Amino acid sequence: MIILLNGPPNSGKDTAANFIVKILPQVNHAKLSRPLKAAVINIFDLSSGTLRFFNEDSDLESPFLFGDTYRKVQTDLFHHLEAQYGPDILARMFIRYAKKNIAAKYIVLSDCGRTVEAQALVDHFGKAEVILIQLTRRGCNFGNDIREYAKINCDKRACIDNNHDLEIFEAQIKRVLIKWRLLDGE
Numbered sequence: 001m002i003i004l005l006n007g008p009p010n011s012g013k014d015t016a017a018n019f020i021v022k023i024l025p026q027v028n029h030a031k032l033s034r035p036l037k038a039a040v041i042n043i044f045d046l047s048s049g050t051l052r053f054f055n056e057d058s059d060l061e062s063p064f065l066f067g068d069t070y071r072k073v074q075t076d077l078f079h080h081l082e083a084q085y086g087p088d089i090l091a092r093m094f095i096r097y098a099k100k101n102i103a104a105k106y107i108v109l110s111d112c113g114r115t116v117e118a119q120a121l122v123d124h125f126g127k128a129e130v131i132l133i134q135l136t137r138r139g140c141n142f143g144n145d146i147r148e149y150a151k152i153n154c155d156k157r158a159c160i161d162n163n164h165d166l167e168i169f170e171a172q173i174k175r176v177l178i179k180w181r182l183l184d185g186e
Contacts, residue, residue, distance in 0.1 A: 001105065001182075002125055004112035006150045007135030008142045009059075009071075012162040012169060016135060017110035019173045024182060026105035032090040033111050034097070036074040040065075044073075075146055091120035106182070113147030122152050132157040133176060156180050 003020060005013040017029045031037070041051060044065055054062070054070035065073050081089045098107060112118050112132075122130045132154050142148055158176045162169050177183055 001107070001129050001131065002121055003106060003108040003131045003133065004118055004121065004150065005108065005110045005133050005135065006112045006118070007137070007162075008140040008147070009145060011135040011137040011140045013110040013135060015166070015169065016133065016160070016162075016173055017108045019170045020106075020108045020177070023170075023174055023177060024106050028102050028104035028107050030094070030098070030102065030107055030109055031111045032094050032109055032113075032117060033074060033078075035090070035093050036077050039077055040070065040073050078146070087114070087116045088120040091117040091124075095121070095124050112150055113145075115148060115150045115152060118150035118152045122154055127154045130154045130156075131180065133173075134159045135162050136160070137162040 005016050007013055021027050021029050037051075040046065046054075046064060050064055054060075058070040058074075061067055061069055068076075078090070085092075094109070109121075112121075118130075118132065130152070132150060132152060134149055134157070136159065158179075160169075160172045160176065162172075164172075174183075
């Protein structure tokens with residue numbers, strides 16, 4: 001089963017994914033952007049320490065990226081791939097990667113950002129096997145970003161307002177998982 005987390009930058013997608021990994025058994029946290037991140041590391045010859053810095057704030061311009069931001073470089077690489085291979089290329093790459101490398105019962109994708117990618121996952125795995133959790137948060141939006149709130153046809157979806165402390169946010173995530181009967185014995 002695929003759990004898609006969808007929301008604007010800084011809305012709490014990775015935090016939600018970490019909660020899901022903690023709560024559910026047999027779960028793998030993955031990202032559609034995995035190939036983009038790997039490419040940036042290799043193209044710009046980045047160290048793991050530099051990468052940790054970029055993961056904390058992907059919107060800071062950096063001399064390591066010749067004045068660009070980590071987010072912009074990934075977006076530029078995506079546009080190149082999109083032009084060559086189609087707008088659902090990251091979903092297709094993930095499907096191939098998951099078949100070979102992920103055996104978990106649940107896969108949580110914390111960076112689902114475009115309808116075309118989300119729908120490609122629904123088309124491949126089936127609407128009963130894809131869950132969509134959309135996050136909102138005050139002050140967070142998709143301005144100047146290629147991502148959007150995904151509009152897909154799946155059987156299970158929820159919207160969580162992440163404007164509270166971490167305990168409440170985790171409880172909201174857990175409540176959704178219980179509602180969908182994903183937790184054994186609950």
